[in-house]
Amino acid sequence: MRTRRSERIGAYAILITCSVIALYPFVSILGLALSPPGERPSGFSFPTELYFGNFAKAWSGGGFDTALISSLVVATAVVVGTIVLALPAGYALGNTRGPVFALIGGILVVGLVLPYESMIVALYTMFRDWGLLNTWWALILPQIGLSLSFATLWLRTAFRQTPESIAEAAAIDGASRLRTLRSVLVPIMMPTVLTLATLLFLFTWNEFLLALVLVPDEQSAQTAPLALSFFAGNRRTNDPAVTAAAAVLVALPILITYIFLQRRFITGMLAGAMKE
């Protein structure tokens, strides 16, 4: 398709404007975080020299070392737990037919949009009764439950798109279904599974309300977003530059991961779209 030069320039103008708008808020707190005390950038100017003291203050004042570890442990456990449970479930739903399995799929679709915001009291009471409030378990277990519908439906589609001949060949070789899944199908589907894992990790890392409700009093179990929320709301440490530095610290692990995994992320996305 031929396009005119002016149209092309217009398209780039749109893309550049959108990119600037998308990146600006983070860049602006980065600028604020790097500004020396007494030399706060007014409005949208940027600091002339880089000053890292705000990061040190945020790091020591907000308990972000333990918070980042908590986030890492919780997110990893949720990703592993969810995928281990969703792989057989997605395989089962992808290789069966009939109204009963369609109904199970339908229940999972409802699970996609169920607001857990509604159920926080019930979750709180449940984990209080189990004596697990303020522990990592209180964050890991419910988030596995919440991620399951998304992961299972994702994998159901992936299994439906896998050629049946592969599983049939394995069956002829005498492999059981579980063995076929583990040794034949999962290796083939690794790119899809890794894309799914990336998304689940992101959702879990960024989760806020569950942490606020389920681990409110134990600093060592608090995740990075919760620590940041407390830190930003604390009036005594209310220096915007230090708060900005804390926000950058919390965002950085995800941003760095995103930069590295972005390629896999996008190729996985396109592969999924093309198969459709």
Next chain:
Amino acid sequence: MDGAVDTPPRVTPDPARQRAAHQPGAGRSWLRTTWSDLRRQAWAFWFLAPAAIAYTVFLVWPLAQTVQYSFYDWNGITPATPVGLENYVAAVTEPEIRSALFRSLVFVGFYAVLPTALGLLIAGVFARIKVRGMTLFRAMIFVPQILSTVVVAVAWRWIYAEDGPLNALLELVGLGSLTRAWLGDFTTALPAVGLIGTWIMFGLCMVMFVAGVQKIPTDLFEAARLDGAGAVREFFAVTLPALRGEILIAMIFTTTVALRNFDIVWNTTAGGPGDSTKVPSVFIYQAAFQSREVGSAAAIGVLLTLLILVVVGIIGLLLRDRGDS
């Protein structure tokens, strides 16, 4: 769950396929077909069991508990008293809660309608043009979706602050009279928080729609142009119908996030100033953990869940029927 779903392999069910796979066989009763299907596929239940248990314990059970709590007056500690529908009656009659629901609908405008419209507009442009470097732009435009909502809230609190970039920009262009603390002002707090939602969602919609547009076969556009269609007609005749699936997924996702919205509100205004940005999920949190009215928190929760299911159902019906008929 927060965050975006780019185009996952379709998460929506495919009823047509399921129906086709299960037409009752000639001469055999539907029930018998189903039963023999089930027996033949009994292995599948073993594969589903672990996930089903986790799903039930951590999602279905808490939901059932919430429904139960909603019929009680309970402070969370001492024994509860059953009160029938009182919590629901209070929820729908109290003007405070009704205006919270109304604010939710305003957020749907900012989180769902506006980003979808923007995304479609931009996708319309890219139906005619292929540019280089799309991968890089896409990665940048997607960034609002990957940042933690708390980080987003901190960043926008700074942008909206009295000495922040927005007011500086207004001063610069000679609109200094408009400057204010945007999140602390009764008239601007709600749209200011809403625009954060637009910012979070526009990249997602745009990336989804542009990807969708680029899957449309080129000859469709060429045919439209041969028929003398301009950019506008081409958009309505070719682009929009082809994007129905993407629009459906984007609308359902963004609307759900808008109605659930807690993180951004809590970390920017916490519902204030006054009640001017208080939405149902903030009500639920405060009733549950601050004023200790668990029954009323649960009733609002049940209503919010129903609202979301109904709205999602309506969007699904609207966007599905139009193209299939």
